[in-house]
Amino acid sequence: MKAGIDELLKAAVDRGDVPNAVAVAADRNGIVYEGGAGPRAAGSDDAAGPDTSFRLASMTKMITTVAVLRLVEQGRVDLDAPVADYRPEFDELMVLEGVDGDVPKLRPPASRPTVRRLATHTSGLGYWFWSADLAAWEEATGVPNVLAGDARSFTAPLVADPGTRIEYGHSTDWLGRILETVSGPTSPPGRDAPGVSD
Structure with missing residues (x-):
C-alpha cells in the first residue's frame, strides 16, 4: 500500500x-x-x-467560528457583547476613510462591534487586497498585514462602520483572540503555545 x-x-x-x-x-x-x-x-x-x-489561510475561519459558537452554547461567550468586553484593545480601532499622502484619515466607528459582527463578517474589518485604502495604510504605517504573523496586524483599522456591510477580512482572527481569552491557549506537550508572534 x-x-x-x-x-x-x-x-x-x-x-x-x-x-x-x-x-x-x-x-x-x-x-x-x-x-x-x-x-x-x-x-x-x-x-x-x-x-x-x-498555511491553511481562510480554511481556519470555519474551525475558529465553530469553536467560538461552542463557547456560546456553553454560555461562556455572548454573541451580542461588544468585542472589547473580551479584547479591550479592539475599542482602539478606528475607521479608515482614506490616506492623504502618507497620513491616514481615521475616525471613531459609529457603533461598537459585537462578537456576532465578527462571526458574520460585518465588523467593518477588511483585507488589504480588497481595500486600496487599507493597502495604503499598511504602506504609510509600516504595519504588516496578517500574512506576516505579526501581532501588529491587529492594529489595522476598520474599513466600514460595524453592521453596515459584509466585508471579508480578518474578523475571524479577532474571533480567535476571543477564543484564546475565554479558553486559554493550549499546546501539545513540548511545544510553545500557538499564536501570533510579536
Whole structure:
C-alpha cells in the first residue's frame, strides 16, 4: 500500500497538479501510512513530509467560528457583547476613510462591534487586497498585514462602520483572540503555545 500512495503523490507533483503533497492515513489501530512528495518549499531540496507545516489561510475561519459558537452554547461567550468586553484593545480601532499622502484619515466607528459582527463578517474589518485604502495604510504605517504573523496586524483599522456591510477580512482572527481569552491557549506537550508572534 505504501508504494502505491507514494507513487500517487509523486505523480500529482510530477504532473504539476500540486507543488507538493503530504498524506497521513490511520485506522483505529494507529497510523497506517505517512509520506510526501515534492519539495518542502519552492526552490528547496528538502522533501515535504509529515512534519511539513502548511498555511491553511481562510480554511481556519470555519474551525475558529465553530469553536467560538461552542463557547456560546456553553454560555461562556455572548454573541451580542461588544468585542472589547473580551479584547479591550479592539475599542482602539478606528475607521479608515482614506490616506492623504502618507497620513491616514481615521475616525471613531459609529457603533461598537459585537462578537456576532465578527462571526458574520460585518465588523467593518477588511483585507488589504480588497481595500486600496487599507493597502495604503499598511504602506504609510509600516504595519504588516496578517500574512506576516505579526501581532501588529491587529492594529489595522476598520474599513466600514460595524453592521453596515459584509466585508471579508480578518474578523475571524479577532474571533480567535476571543477564543484564546475565554479558553486559554493550549499546546501539545513540548511545544510553545500557538499564536501570533510579536
